[in-house]
Amino acid sequence: MLGLMQSQPLLISSLIEFAERHHGDAEVVSRRVEGDLHRYTYKDVAHRSRQVARALDGLKLAFSDRVATLAWNGYRHLELYYGVSGSGRVLHTINPRLHPDQIGWIANHAEDQVLCFDLSFLPLVQAVHSKCTTIKHYIALCDADKLPADSGIPGLQSYESWIGAQTSDYAWPTFDENTASSMCYTSGTTGHPKAALYSHRSTLLHAYAAALPDVMCLSARDSILPVVPMFHVNAWGIPYSAALTGAKLVFPGPAMDGKSIYELIEAEKVTYAAGVPTVWQMMLGHMKPAGLKFSTLRRTVIGGSACPPAMIHAFQEDYGVEVLHAWGMTELSPLGTLCTLKNKHDGLSADEKMKIRLKQGRAIFGVDMKIVDAAGKELSWDGKTFGDLHVKGPWVVQDYYKGEGGNPLVDGWFPTGDVATIDADGYMQITDRSKDVIKSGGEWISSIDIENIAVAHPAVAMAACIGIAHPKWDERPIIAVVKKPGMEVSRDELIAFYEGKTAKWQVPDDVVFIDAMPMGATGKMLKTRLREMLKDYRLPQV
Numbered sequence: 001m002l003g004l005m006q007s008q009p010l011l012i013s014s015l016i017e018f019a020e021r022h023h024g025d026a027e028v029v030s031r032r033v034e035g036d037l038h039r040y041t042y043k044d045v046a047h048r049s050r051q052v053a054r055a056l057d058g059l060k061l062a063f064s065d066r067v068a069t070l071a072w073n074g075y076r077h078l079e080l081y082y083g084v085s086g087s088g089r090v091l092h093t094i095n096p097r098l099h100p101d102q103i104g105w106i107a108n109h110a111e112d113q114v115l116c117f118d119l120s121f122l123p124l125v126q127a128v129h130s131k132c133t134t135i136k137h138y139i140a141l142c143d144a145d146k147l148p149a150d151s152g153i154p155g156l157q158s159y160e161s162w163i164g165a166q167t168s169d170y171a172w173p174t175f176d177e178n179t180a181s182s183m184c185y186t187s188g189t190t191g192h193p194k195a196a197l198y199s200h201r202s203t204l205l206h207a208y209a210a211a212l213p214d215v216m217c218l219s220a221r222d223s224i225l226p227v228v229p230m231f232h233v234n235a236w237g238i239p240y241s242a243a244l245t246g247a248k249l250v251f252p253g254p255a256m257d258g259k260s261i262y263e264l265i266e267a268e269k270v271t272y273a274a275g276v277p278t279v280w281q282m283m284l285g286h287m288k289p290a291g292l293k294f295s296t297l298r299r300t301v302i303g304g305s306a307c308p309p310a311m312i313h314a315f316q317e318d319y320g321v322e323v324l325h326a327w328g329m330t331e332l333s334p335l336g337t338l339c340t341l342k343n344k345h346d347g348l349s350a351d352e353k354m355k356i357r358l359k360q361g362r363a364i365f366g367v368d369m370k371i372v373d374a375a376g377k378e379l380s381w382d383g384k385t386f387g388d389l390h391v392k393g394p395w396v397v398q399d400y401y402k403g404e405g406g407n408p409l410v411d412g413w414f415p416t417g418d419v420a421t422i423d424a425d426g427y428m429q430i431t432d433r434s435k436d437v438i439k440s441g442g443e444w445i446s447s448i449d450i451e452n453i454a455v456a457h458p459a460v461a462m463a464a465c466i467g468i469a470h471p472k473w474d475e476r477p478i479i480a481v482v483k484k485p486g487m488e489v490s491r492d493e494l495i496a497f498y499e500g501k502t503a504k505w506q507v508p509d510d511v512v513f514i515d516a517m518p519m520g521a522t523g524k525m526l527k528t529r530l531r532e533m534l535k536d537y538r539l540p541q542v
């Protein structure tokens, strides 16, 4: 017997329709490439998204055709999120920090038909457009009078004249909720990038789950600042969850420096912010010397790489902001776990609570997880045993776009490439990417643990721990360190700093000072490049 409830497909267009009808006057504020602040409401977003849909019809784009973006977080990008997916096309957000050759490769692989870009990426588009064989239409996200005269890009139009030629008289089409809605390529640190292809259904389920109280806890009373980019993993789904809850959205555009982010938080009464640790490090670096405080910010979700304890501590103790440590990846839309405490933790000491907050957290309903050994046997949840982290759920990848790389699943589970522990309460903690694990004398050393200690030193800005081949121990850890400007610390001082903070055999054998940390396109330390940089390095005692 089937249930007798209405069967409506879960479609992305329903989010913006809801926001328009029920939160029509909630604001969307954006720092623009032009430098000024733009503000309007969900009603306007909905109106202009329908104009986008009609403009795509005008280009004779077929159902499921790919529309690419190279854009910062901003209102026009949001309109594309809704207009492209809502009309049944696939939004392909491209990460502008990728190498131009990789961008060209990705655009061809996705068979993008249209590319919409912020003017700050004009030089990038000029460099790659001749390699993009499938793109027929180039749209600059600007007013008609800002369109560069001799761009060299064939048929370049301004977004405002492109959508301005359309009315908003458009009814969102209804179709199968399993239809592809958007796509995102992984960074492809080894080999070519592969694309996760999200569906309307996976996106809506993720948007519901992300808003839950033990996840991002979003509501119509929030003013949300996603610093995490819309060009990579859909800004952690915030553009969707914000519309679902009617929360105010505040977009930073290209101004991601500490001062601009701090000022935007204060000016727009931001209550909730989301970003990777490096962004917050810049902001705290700006606030501390100037003695600045927050007046409205209450919570921040930090993920993408491990959040160092020093940062959780600074946010909480110095600024009264709760840190929610989150873990996810492109293949998970991206949220997998998020760390909030349970009632049973209320009586714990500050140190004990910190130990839990450092973990990447509990599974969100919809994501199941397990840790397994090399033979695929499930390992125990004791908070100590390390294993390969596998996940499954309705917003976890099943196959990569075009079947690249073959079937990624093992017995229906997706191997994340991360190594983790899970404790008896279900809190997962990442110890490493499996390729970064350091094996010393048959034991594993968590590079994240070793890095967290180094960055707690006042003179250390960034630290990356890698294993160096050792004739007796197999591998020994060393730590590559970038010092804070104007601060000093010697090798021996830093080694001594580890005393009492970790087991003796886990203390790095050496410290290598470097001028800058190699960073990947998604704001993570690029250990592959660091290893190349240090290929001639030899351990002192060997």
Ligand code: ADP
Residues within 6 Å of the ligand: 185, 186, 187, 188, 233, 302, 303, 304, 305, 306, 307, 325, 326, 327, 328, 329, 330, 331, 360, 416, 417, 418, 430, 432, 433, 522
């Ligand atoms: P990529 O495109 O580089 O795969 P993702 O943005 O998908 O980038 O990154 C996913 C990876 O980032 C995870 O598999 C994990 O290794 C790392 N990661 C994400 N969040 C955290 C976190 N909170 N702590 C530690 N590592 C994290």
